[in-house]
Amino acid sequence: MSKFRKDDGKETPQISTSALPDIVFMLLFFFMVTTTMRETTLKVSIALPQATEISKLEKKSLVSYVYVGPPQKQYISQLGSEPRIQLNDEFAKVGDITDFVESERQAMDENEQKQMIVSLKVDEYTKMGIVTDIKQELRKAAALHINYSSRQGANY
Numbered sequence: 001m002s003k004f005r006k007d008d009g010k011e012t013p014q015i016s017t018s019a020l021p022d023i024v025f026m027l028l029f030f031f032m033v034t035t036t037m038r039e040t041t042l043k044v045s046i047a048l049p050q051a052t053e054i055s056k057l058e059k060k061s062l063v064s065y066v067y068v069g070p071p072q073k074q075y076i077s078q079l080g081s082e083p084r085i086q087l088n089d090e091f092a093k094v095g096d097i098t099d100f101v102e103s104e105r106q107a108m109d110e111n112e113q114k115q116m117i118v119s120l121k122v123d124e125y126t127k128m129g130i131v132t133d134i135k136q137e138l139r140k141a142a143a144l145h146i147n148y149s150s151r152q153g154a155n156y
Helices: 019-033 073-079 094-107 128-140
Strands: 063-067 084-087 090-091 116-121 146-148
Touching: 019 084, 063 128, 084 094, 090 094, 116 128, 128 146
Parallel strands: 063 116, 116 146
Antiparallel strands: 063 084, 084 090
8 A cells, every 4th residue: 555646636726817907907007107108209310419528407397309300201202301390290490499489488387487498409410500590590589598419429
């Protein structure tokens, strides 16, 4: 007689799935909280120039972006390949910048309007003429705090 016998009639127990909905909702909540949505859809191609002396902006809520670069492939047939200005989700002309700055100021808190920063995200191959025109319009709109966006370059 053996001390150990085989139980052929026993089945393996099923895995408990009672905690599965809790785990799924916890993951869903985590990704909802940590994901950031893109505010604007870029319609221009931008390869930022390199810079050696860069600093991060403290409050990104004060920043309004002006994008300048050649249109993306789907817009080249109707707009050509010359650099264009994009304000929010629309192509714009240089004269539209004053209205853009004013509408961005109106969307801000009254105390923060004086601290507004206009960040220029300009393609590195864009000629300076269009950038100079944009800066002149920003002066007319009294938006004197201008930032140039760039990527980290090699340190010399």
